[in-house]
Amino acid sequence: MNTPRILADHDLQPLNTLAVPARAARYAQVGDEASLREALSFARAEGMPVLVLGGGSNVVLPARFEGLAIQVTIKGVEIVAEDGEFVYVRAGAGEVWQDLVEFTLQRNLQGLENLSLIPGTVGAAPIQNIGAYGVELDTVFESLTAIDRQSLETLAFDAPACEFSYRDSIFKHRLRDAVVITAVTFRLRKKGELNTSYAPLHEALSAIPANELTPRQVSDAVIAIRRSKLPDPAEIPNAGSFFKNPIVSADKHESLKRDYPQLVSFPAGAGRVKLAAGWLLEQAGWRGHRQDGVGMHAAQALVLVNPGRREGEYVLEYAARIQRDVYERFGVMLEREPVAYVPQGETA
Numbered sequence: 001m002n003t004p005r006i007l008a009d010h011d012l013q014p015l016n017t018l019a020v021p022a023r024a025a026r027y028a029q030v031g032d033e034a035s036l037r038e039a040l041s042f043a044r045a046e047g048m049p050v051l052v053l054g055g056g057s058n059v060v061l062p063a064r065f066e067g068l069a070i071q072v073t074i075k076g077v078e079i080v081a082e083d084g085e086f087v088y089v090r091a092g093a094g095e096v097w098q099d100l101v102e103f104t105l106q107r108n109l110q111g112l113e114n115l116s117l118i119p120g121t122v123g124a125a126p127i128q129n130i131g132a133y134g135v136e137l138d139t140v141f142e143s144l145t146a147i148d149r150q151s152l153e154t155l156a157f158d159a160p161a162c163e164f165s166y167r168d169s170i171f172k173h174r175l176r177d178a179v180v181i182t183a184v185t186f187r188l189r190k191k192g193e194l195n196t197s198y199a200p201l202h203e204a205l206s207a208i209p210a211n212e213l214t215p216r217q218v219s220d221a222v223i224a225i226r227r228s229k230l231p232d233p234a235e236i237p238n239a240g241s242f243f244k245n246p247i248v249s250a251d252k253h254e255s256l257k258r259d260y261p262q263l264v265s266f267p268a269g270a271g272r273v274k275l276a277a278g279w280l281l282e283q284a285g286w287r288g289h290r291q292d293g294v295g296m297h298a299a300q301a302l303v304l305v306n307p308g309r310r311e312g313e314y315v316l317e318y319a320a321r322i323q324r325d326v327y328e329r330f331g332v333m334l335e336r337e338p339v340a341y342v343p344q345g346e347t348a
Helices: 033-046 097-106 122-128 199-204 215-229 250-259 277-283 312-330
Strands: 007-011 023-030 050-053 064-072 077-082 086-092 141-148 154-158 179-189 238-241 247-249 265-267 272-275 294-296 303-305
Touching: 023 033, 033 064, 033 141, 033 179, 064 179, 077 097, 086 097, 086 122, 097 122, 097 215, 122 179, 199 215, 247 250, 250 272, 272 277, 277 312, 294 312, 303 312
Parallel strands: 023 064, 050 064
Antiparallel strands: 007 023, 077 086, 086 179, 141 154, 141 179, 238 303, 247 272, 265 272, 294 303
16 A cells, blocks of 8 residues: 555646646545545545546536545456356556456457547546447446445445436435445456447448457447547547436427427437437537637537636536526526536535
8 A cells, every 4th residue: 555645735737638727725646445545534634525536537627626636546457257148347446448448349348349438537437327329337337346435434336226327326416425436347248249329330330240340340430430529638628528418308309399300319218308419509509619718619519628728617607608598499408417516605
């Protein structure tokens, strides 16, 4: 175990992909559970709030966080079990997500290929129940371990305990700021039919017979599609898709469809329909819009970009304007994907 160094007045701008200017009163990097417990104990002794960072790809930070920012860098990827159908892979919360995907591709394991090139770390993936191109994390999730912030005990969660839903989990609600994820185990198939249901992905791979398709080929196609639509955070600061695709009732969908015949939507089960937030934003004129260093990406209306490296509070104000405008036009409230850490007494 390495005792974590507690640093004062630390710059968090390089640690968030939106590149908002941010500083933390205290900062610690933890590479194992023991170091994490020490950092949490320090914060509790000092009466400080805690902000947990992984890759910083799904957060909007305040200009100043008056507490302890903990960056989780717990590493390690290993096969922990295997049966006739599945291989179980465990990864530390601090592993870069794409490095885990590459580990599985090198072994021809199926399940993570559609989630290629999603920014961030393994520990953040279950919180958001990340998903892309027809696959969501909960379909390949086996279990995770986490440290309780108060008791410092190690807890275990299976899939039902995580309460997964569309871009959501218990860790964004009842257990937000209550636990710190330390490792995640995935259940990956040895063989089977690969998921190419997403239309552009299906089109890109249409020349390859289904029985010859490999996870690597699906991953390569996903990466090509992502790079054609989404900006690299290293070049243009962003947090990926900034809004969720809203889910509405079948009646609301029919009403919108009458007014907007070209509305893009997908069945969401039980009399519910998922609307394409990108379509709503584009129809409202937000695609490519820029103001004072913040805007929506020209190639993908869902992606809020921050080339001016504006402060988090301004980013949230801009996003709120978009939410109000879309609601006024369509009667649909968009929900933000990134988690916002705003000064006490404010809302976002």
